[in-house]
Amino acid sequence: MGSERSYKQGSKSFWIYFKKNRLAMIGLVIIIIMFIIAGLTRFGLGIILTPYDPGQTNVSLKLSPPSFKHYLGTDHLGRDLYTRILYGSQISLSVGFVAVAISILIGILVGSISGYYGGWVDSLLMRFVDIMLCFPSFFLILTIVALLGPSLFKVMLVIGITSWMGTARFVRAEFLSLRERDFVQAARALGVKDSRIMFRHILPNALAPVFVTATLDVASAILVEAGLSFLGFGAQPPTPSWGNILTEGRTYIFDAWWLTVFPGFAILITVLSFNLVGEALRDALDPRLRGIR
Amino acid sequence: MNNERLKNPILEVRSLSVYFSTEEGIIKAVEDVSFEIYPSEILCLVGESGCGKSVTALSILKLIPSPPGEIISGRIIFNGRDITKLSEKEMEKIRGNEISMIFQEPMTSLNPVFTIGDQIIEAIELHQRLKRNEARKKAIEILGKVKIPLPDKRIDDYPHQLSGGMRQRAMIAMALSCEPKLLIADEPTTALDVTIQAQVLSLLKEIQSEMDMAIMLITHDLGIVSEIADRVAVMYGGRLVETGPIDDIFNHTSHPYTKGLLDSIPKIEEKIKRLNAIPGQVPNPMDLPQGCKFHPRCSMAVEECRNIEPQLFKVNGNHFSRCFRWKDCC
Numbered sequence: 001m002g003s004e005r006s007y008k009q010g011s012k013s014f015w016i017y018f019k020k021n022r023l024a025m026i027g028l029v030i031i032i033i034m035f036i037i038a039g040l041t042r043f044g045l046g047i048i049l050t051p052y053d054p055g056q057t058n059v060s061l062k063l064s065p066p067s068f069k070h071y072l073g074t075d076h077l078g079r080d081l082y083t084r085i086l087y088g089s090q091i092s093l094s095v096g097f098v099a100v101a102i103s104i105l106i107g108i109l110v111g112s113i114s115g116y117y118g119g120w121v122d123s124l125l126m127r128f129v130d131i132m133l134c135f136p137s138f139f140l141i142l143t144i145v146a147l148l149g150p151s152l153f154k155v156m157l158v159i160g161i162t163s164w165m166g167t168a169r170f171v172r173a174e175f176l177s178l179r180e181r182d183f184v185q186a187a188r189a190l191g192v193k194d195s196r197i198m199f200r201h202i203l204p205n206a207l208a209p210v211f212v213t214a215t216l217d218v219a220s221a222i223l224v225e226a227g228l229s230f231l232g233f234g235a236q237p238p239t240p241s242w243g244n245i246l247t248e249g250r251t252y253i254f255d256a257w258w259l260t261v262f263p264g265f266a267i268l269i270t271v272l273s274f275n276l277v278g279e280a281l282r283d284a285l286d287p288r289l290r291g292i293r
Numbered sequence: 294m295n296n297e298r299l300k301n302p303i304l305e306v307r308s309l310s311v312y313f314s315t316e317e318g319i320i321k322a323v324e325d326v327s328f329e330i331y332p333s334e335i336l337c338l339v340g341e342s343g344c345g346k347s348v349t350a351l352s353i354l355k356l357i358p359s360p361p362g363e364i365i366s367g368r369i370i371f372n373g374r375d376i377t378k379l380s381e382k383e384m385e386k387i388r389g390n391e392i393s394m395i396f397q398e399p400m401t402s403l404n405p406v407f408t409i410g411d412q413i414i415e416a417i418e419l420h421q422r423l424k425r426n427e428a429r430k431k432a433i434e435i436l437g438k439v440k441i442p443l444p445d446k447r448i449d450d451y452p453h454q455l456s457g458g459m460r461q462r463a464m465i466a467m468a469l470s471c472e473p474k475l476l477i478a479d480e481p482t483t484a485l486d487v488t489i490q491a492q493v494l495s496l497l498k499e500i501q502s503e504m505d506m507a508i509m510l511i512t513h514d515l516g517i518v519s520e521i522a523d524r525v526a527v528m529y530g531g532r533l534v535e536t537g538p539i540d541d542i543f544n545h546t547s548h549p550y551t552k553g554l555l556d557s558i559p560k561i562e563e564k565i566k567r568l569n570a571i572p573g574q575v576p577n578p579m580d581l582p583q584g585c586k587f588h589p590r591c592s593m594a595v596e597e598c599r600n601i602e603p604q605l606f607k608v609n610g611n612h613f614s615r616c617f618r619w620k621d622c623c
Contacts, residue, residue: 119360182401189354189396190389190416190467204406 017284024280027273034270038089046087052080054087054240063256073258075248081258084240085266091234091241092270095156095225096218102160103221104214107167108203114168115175116198126172129165137162138224145233152235155228159221167213174206208285215278219271226267242267302329303474303507304353309367311348311357320578322348322362324531330475335501335508337518337539339554340528341575346511349528350477353509354392355384372474390420393468397480399460403452409436409463410448416470435466440496458489465496472504479511494521515558519543524611527551530576530586533605537612547614547622549591585616593618 019025040048058078066073072081114125144158178184179202187201228234229243237244242263249259311323323345330336338346351357353369355376369376371392379387388394396402404412413432417423423431429448436444439462452460461481468476478497482490498521501508512518518525518539526536527550535548546552553571573590576582585603588594597617605613616622 182396182398183404185356186394186396186402186464186467187404188356188388189394191385191387191419192389192415193385201404205404 014284018280021276021280021283024276027276027280030269030273031277034089034093034273037086038093041087042090046083049086050080050083052083054079054084055238056080063252063259065256066258072262073256075245075256075259076252081245081262084245085242085263088240088242088245088263088266089270091152091229091239092222092225092267095152095159095234096222096274098156099159099163099221099225100214100217102157103164103217104167104210105164106161107164108171108210110164111168111171112175112198112203115172116179116194116202118176122172125168129168132162132165135162138227141224141228142231142233145228150233150236152239155225155234159224163217163221166217167210170209170213171206174209175202178202178205209282212278212282212285215274215281219274219278222267222274223271300332303332303372304330304509305368305370306349306353307368307370309349309352309369310365311345311352312363312365313361314363315361318579321581322531322578323352326367326528326531326533328526328533328536330507330509332474332507333501333505334523335498335510335521337522337525338509338511338528339513339515339518339525341513343575343578344528345531345578346528347479350394350479350509350511353477354388354394355379355381356388386420389416389468389473390471391473392475392477393471393473394477394479395461395464395468395481397483399457399464399484400452402464403460405452408449408451409455409460409466410450413448413463413467413470416467420471432466432470435470436463438500439463439466439469440492441466457485458493461485461489461493462496465493465500469500469504472506474506476501476506476508477511478508480513481510482517483512483514490517497521515554527554530581531578532586532615533613534587534615535613536605537608538610541608541610541612545608545612547608547612547619548587548616549593549618549622550587552622553590593621 037049040046046054056079058074060078061070061074062076062078064070064074064078070080070082072085074080075084110125110129114122140162141155141158144162145154148154148158175198184197184201187197192201225234225241226243226246229241230247232244232247234243235241237248245263246260249256249263253260306329307327309323309326310321313320313322326345326349328336338349340346348357348362352364353371353376357364364377367377371387376384376387403409410429410432413435414425414428417428417431418425421428433444433448436448441447441459441462447455447459452463455463461484465481481497482493485493494517497508497510500506510517510521522539524536524538525542527534527542527548529550535542535546535551541547542551543555546555550571553569556569557571559568571590576586576589582589584600585591585594585598588598591598595618603615603617605615606619608614608619614622
């Protein structure tokens with residue numbers, strides 16, 4: 001009863017709880033700002049935030065340190081680092097969300113079927129999950145991207161199809177307990193089809209924890225994308241992404257510290273924000289954790 | 294009553310056996326059970342926990358979890374069609390539409406994340422071609438019929454916003470939404486307190502006569518039986534031990550188990566120190582005794598009862614008892 005109360009009685013008590021967590025609120029604000037930045041730069045409104053273009057070179061100003069003209073300095077081609085980091089947020093956020101959307105879709109599908117039907121279907125799917133989990137996922141992604149050739153869309157897809165296993169297990173566990181509940185039997189007695197019972201009756205009851213893992217997964221997807229871009233398999237220059245800004249800056253780490261510190265910092269606060277929000281969501285959705293702090 | 298007998302039964306269960314195969318062995322949950330329900334009558338299926346009442350009910354809807362459960366033999370004829378032979382698709386059309394079921398726990402039988410209106414509307418939309426707002430109108434009408442106050446407001450409530458009795462009414466509304474011909478109620482009042490029980494029962498009875506539907510009520514409470522039933526079927530150890538019209542069962546009890554059940558009801562007029570209980574335990578369905586399943590707990594058992602399983606003896610007319618000594622019983 002307790003958990004049902006918490007998530008329907010409404011979003012109100014949930015919000016009160018969430019608000020109490022100050023770090024998570026800061027995280028949420030940062031995420032919202034990131035979204036606004038990514039949105040503005042994506043739709044050609046970057047001019048509001050910066051007078052420069054991310055690809056605009058100025059060799060006479062190359063590797064100049066942070067100043068009032070170039071807030072975060074310039075890179076080896078004289079491009080404004082501040083502008084490039086702003087534009088880079090697009091890549092990180094879109095990869096984060098698209099990859100997680102793909103992974104959640106697969107995870108929910110596999111987890112639902114596995115948990116609802118049980119038996120050999122469950123064993124088969126869960127062994128497949130085990131096999132998938134055996135691969136060190138970063139190297140798996142690296143191999144696939146190396147084979148397919150680098151492109152941003154492939155990176156999203158590959159991150160998505162190599163990170164659904166956690167969600168699948170989560171959803172399966174929820175289904176295992178939910179399918180025994182009386183309302184499932186009641187729905188069946190009303191003549192509801194299996195697929196409808198699965199996705200319309202059971203799934204909404206299992207979604208809250210999925211959202212929590214999704215938020216945390218966005219953080220790790222952003223990190224993986226940064227790693228891939230750093231190794232040259234992600235977004236291809238001249239498109240700025242936080243990972244490839246880091247790679248380019250790596251050569252000058254002793255002469256131009258700002259080229260590595262600032263994009264690194266951007267990755268850090270974004271990932272940290274998502275993690276903080278994810279954890280706060282988990283606490284707010286789970287009534288047992290309420291009031292402990 | 295008499296002219297009802299002339300009608301054909303709406304549901305006929307013929308020598309139904311349902312077994313569950315588990316790792317420890319085969320559980321014979323229901324064995325050779327036969328009964329019938331006539332249109333617009335209330336049949337009460339009575340028995341202790343684990344005697345096979347619910348399994349019988351679920352078999353009628355083909356909702357036995359399979360595996361491990363399986364209908365081993367027997368026929369269930371509903372409206373002239375043998376349900377045991379129908380495909381899952383055909384069953385989906387019958388469930389909720391022609392046969393509905395309400396469950397014991399109104400707390401957990403409603404989906405917590407949808408409003409009761411959503412759930413009733415879904416039941417309507419599954420079986421009838423109605424537009425959403427028509428279905429909603431109908432849902433409000435049904436909620437009014439089950440006496441939920443302010444049905445047009447309550448329809449947007451979530452289950453947790455309703456009390457137990459209200460939830461059971463909402464469940465009944467869902468079950469009734471397609472005007473089924475048979476309603477199976479599996480201990481619908483067990484989880485409710487006594488005053489609410491009485492309300493829900495009289496509601497069921499009222500709706501039953503209004504909508505002209507048959508009800509199969511599963512219960513272990515003979516108080517309920519005496520209030521509502523037309524006919525009674527008593528089950529023990531997966532078998533039907535006595536069946537007959539309510540008057541015969543209560544006044545001419547012909548099976549020692551039924552007698553034991555009746556004796557264990559506390560009576561207001563008698564001052565006794567202890568309640569009468571049937572000695573012993575419900576037998577383990579995996580390890581049923583030889584002969585009559587009730588003999589280890591029966592005060593009237595004779596040698597014959599230990600070795601031979603009695604068949605159903607006709608007491609009179611429509612009254613049957615599975616006991617060798619039915620004549621000595623009352």
